[in-house]
Amino acid sequence: MITVIAQSARIARTISYALGADFEYNGYYANEKYFITWTYGHMVELSAPGMGRDFWLSNQSFPILPESFPLTHAPSQHASGRYMPDPQLAVIKHLLEKSRKVILATDPTERGDLMAGYLLRFLNFEGKVVRVALNDLMHETIKNAITYPSDNISGFADNLRQLELYDRMDWLTNLNINRAIAFSVGRNTYPVSRTSLPILHLVAEREKAIKEFSPKKSVIPTITVRDSDGGVFSFRCSDEWDDIPEGFNEAVKAGAPVEVVSIETEQVDTKSPKLLNIEELQKMAALHFGMDPLETYLIARGLYEKKRISFPGSSRAGLIRRDFDDFKKDVYPAMCNAKCFKSLMGDNYSPYYTTSAKSLYNRPHGIVLTAFPFVGLSDDERKIIYLVGRGMLATFQRSFRRNVTKVTLACGGYTFIAKYVKVVRTGWVRLFDDTIKSSRAVPNVEIGQSLTVESVGEIGRTTKQPVPMVDFTLLKTALSLHEPDCRENVVKDIRYLRSRGYLHRNLAGEYSLTEKGQSLAYVTRDMKIASADDIKFWDSAVYQAATDQLPESVFNDILHKYVTDVTNELLASHKLSKPMGVEEVCPKCGHGKMRIFGKIAKCNNPECGHYIHRQIQGVTLSSREIHNLLSIGSTSTIRGFIGADGKPFAGKVTLDDNHSPIVIQVSK
Numbered sequence: 001m002i003t004v005i006a007q008s009a010r011i012a013r014t015i016s017y018a019l020g021a022d023f024e025y026n027g028y029y030a031n032e033k034y035f036i037t038w039t040y041g042h043m044v045e046l047s048a049p050g051m052g053r054d055f056w057l058s059n060q061s062f063p064i065l066p067e068s069f070p071l072t073h074a075p076s077q078h079a080s081g082r083y084m085p086d087p088q089l090a091v092i093k094h095l096l097e098k099s100r101k102v103i104l105a106t107d108p109t110e111r112g113d114l115m116a117g118y119l120l121r122f123l124n125f126e127g128k129v130v131r132v133a134l135n136d137l138m139h140e141t142i143k144n145a146i147t148y149p150s151d152n153i154s155g156f157a158d159n160l161r162q163l164e165l166y167d168r169m170d171w172l173t174n175l176n177i178n179r180a181i182a183f184s185v186g187r188n189t190y191p192v193s194r195t196s197l198p199i200l201h202l203v204a205e206r207e208k209a210i211k212e213f214s215p216k217k218s219v220i221p222t223i224t225v226r227d228s229d230g231g232v233f234s235f236r237c238s239d240e241w242d243d244i245p246e247g248f249n250e251a252v253k254a255g256a257p258v259e260v261v262s263i264e265t266e267q268v269d270t271k272s273p274k275l276l277n278i279e280e281l282q283k284m285a286a287l288h289f290g291m292d293p294l295e296t297y298l299i300a301r302g303l304y305e306k307k308r309i310s311f312p313g314s315s316r317a318g319l320i321r322r323d324f325d326d327f328k329k330d331v332y333p334a335m336c337n338a339k340c341f342k343s344l345m346g347d348n349y350s351p352y353y354t355t356s357a358k359s360l361y362n363r364p365h366g367i368v369l370t371a372f373p374f375v376g377l378s379d380d381e382r383k384i385i386y387l388v389g390r391g392m393l394a395t396f397q398r399s400f401r402r403n404v405t406k407v408t409l410a411c412g413g414y415t416f417i418a419k420y421v422k423v424v425r426t427g428w429v430r431l432f433d434d435t436i437k438s439s440r441a442v443p444n445v446e447i448g449q450s451l452t453v454e455s456v457g458e459i460g461r462t463t464k465q466p467v468p469m470v471d472f473t474l475l476k477t478a479l480s481l482h483e484p485d486c487r488e489n490v491v492k493d494i495r496y497l498r499s500r501g502y503l504h505r506n507l508a509g510e511y512s513l514t515e516k517g518q519s520l521a522y523v524t525r526d527m528k529i530a531s532a533d534d535i536k537f538w539d540s541a542v543y544q545a546a547t548d549q550l551p552e553s554v555f556n557d558i559l560h561k562y563v564t565d566v567t568n569e570l571l572a573s574h575k576l577s578k579p580m581g582v583e584e585v586c587p588k589c590g591h592g593k594m595r596i597f598g599k600i601a602k603c604n605n606p607e608c609g610h611y612i613h614r615q616i617q618g619v620t621l622s623s624r625e626i627h628n629l630l631s632i633g634s635t636s637t638i639r640g641f642i643g644a645d646g647k648p649f650a651g652k653v654t655l656d657d658n659h660s661p662i663v664i665q666v667s668k
């Protein structure tokens with residue numbers, strides 16, 4: 001048998017219709033060839049050896065850096081108890097035992113890849129694996145994808161390795177920083193995640209900029225001249241100043257000589273935009289309809305399951321010829337009958353298979369309409385259909401072409417410029433702006449010609465107060481923190497900040513920090529964990545490790561150092577916990593003071609930053625023992641250390657050559 005795993009029960013049912021699998025059982029469908037079952041997305045996750053339920057209470061050492069990451073079942077809403085596996089896991093396991101081959105038809109996303117990979121490994125499936133992308137849920141698409149799957153499993157495996165490294169990095173970082181905060185201020189007080197903190201700071205910085213804003217004025221001088229035909233043309237100075245510089249009014253005044261320095265004409269061609277992906281759709285929906293990005297995702301996802309649009313993923317690739325022909329034959333004529341699209345298209349629109357729209361391979365592509373018309377949809381669904389349809393109409397349209405002429409004048413040692421645009425072809429732009437006109441004619445002048453200043457004027461400018469972040473700006477800025485291939489979770493990160501009560505979004509879609517958000521931003525400001533630059537660093541480090549440009553051992557070393565640094569920074573934050581007791585001189589740099597916090601002693605010299613974790617081999621050093629260690633180099637005998645063999649022993653703590661604590665066993 002062949003087991004097909006879908007992303008949801010609803011999609012499994014659609015697939016069962018397409019494959020004629022009429023037998024319905026508990027948790028799956030079947031015919032004589034296929035079992036069709038489903039996951040609930042997140043069913044299996046990373047864990048670490050020895051991390052049971054009471055781990056948080058029993059283990060006080062920092063940071064936790066396990067060597068291996070076994071998989072475990074995730075908490076489930078469908079199970080009878082909180083720590084019980086999801087019952088669907090047993091269904092899938094049972095089906096896999098009877099199958100020689102599995103077809104992974106889960107969401108064609110990174111998350112879909114990772115969850116499918118984890119699931120098969122957790123269930124020890126050793127047969128043949130095929131990954132298929134269901135670009136849409138039309139019966140024809142499903143039948144083709146499942147019956148003639150292209151063998152792309154090596155691409156899937158490569159991608160999986162990168163996703164696993166990424167997941168492991170996130171897991172390790174988030175586990176340690178959350179434990180550090182929990183031990184400092186209490187469990188679940190400030191849950192945080194590596195990729196969401198910098199987004200919180202984007203909003204914090206914007207709020208600061210609004211508060212501290214003071215307007216700045218500047219001025220750009222202008223002149224007018226007459227061309228050979230007597231027409232008057234205005235030019236603006238290439239400089240912008242706070243104040244007009246001394247001598248300018250002497251040199252540039254009515255009657256002053258002007259020379260034509262250059263006349264340059266170039267043709268500018270802007271290709272039609274690529275198809276929308278989910279991020280672009282979210283930005284458009286926020287911009288035009290004030291829709292919350294998460295809501296947009298859920299609506300788009302629903303429209304995919306209703307077979308109205310193709311999968312709302314991150315690809316912006318084009319269509320293969322056959323799909324474009326199908327669009328022209330089936331969907332396009334229906335669009336022509338809808339008022340909203342007809343008014344966009346005007347009278348002489350016809351779709352072109354442009355370079356922006358083209359693909360040679362049948363792979364995940366940008367979002368397209370798969371069926372029409374607007375019947376049986378909610379208002380919000382119609383808005384999404386409209387945006388997707390408009391995006392398609394733009395993609396299947398020729399470039400926006402115009403001639404731009406730039407005329408440069410010199411007067412009194414200053415440069416003055418004017419640009420003139422002549423539209424050659426409106427192309428796709430007419431779908432967005434029907435007011436585009438050519439600017440007026442280019443002045444009739446020649447290079448080297450002498451003119452005279454007719455009049456002098458100026459354009460005054462005042463900087464505007466920044467406005468609060470809204471869905472569109474926050475999403476756009478947050479997406480730009482990541483490398484292009486690593487943007488899938490940005491909406492989830494924003495959602496996380498809202499659900500944890502750090503960010504508030506008002507009805508106008510404006511974001512502000514809550515009181516709790518302000519506290520977290522205050523605590524983490526200037527910390528490494530909140531650094532926006534580190535996000536891109538790790539995006540590319542993971543990619544390099546997954547493609548063997550960076551040895552995995554080196555990757556692990558820098559990851560461990562990063563996790564240790566960000567954890568120590570939180571543990572030794574005086575904003576989170578007060579340092580206690582008397583301070584001793586740092587054994588490493590010799591002039592910083594070691595400040596003792598709950599779980600760590602850390603040098604306050606920022607260039608040194610030497611630290612000593614207070615927990616060592618199962619014993620937490622008291623502040624008196626830390627003092628002895630730092631002042632006389634050794635503690636007195638302490639009982640209760642746990643040896644590598646698991647047996648308790650007595651010992652003294654001293655410092656090694658790196659000034660880090662080690663335990664010396666004391667013989668009985």
Ligand SMILES: [Zn+2]
Nearest residue numbers: 586589603608
């Ligand atoms: Zn020091």
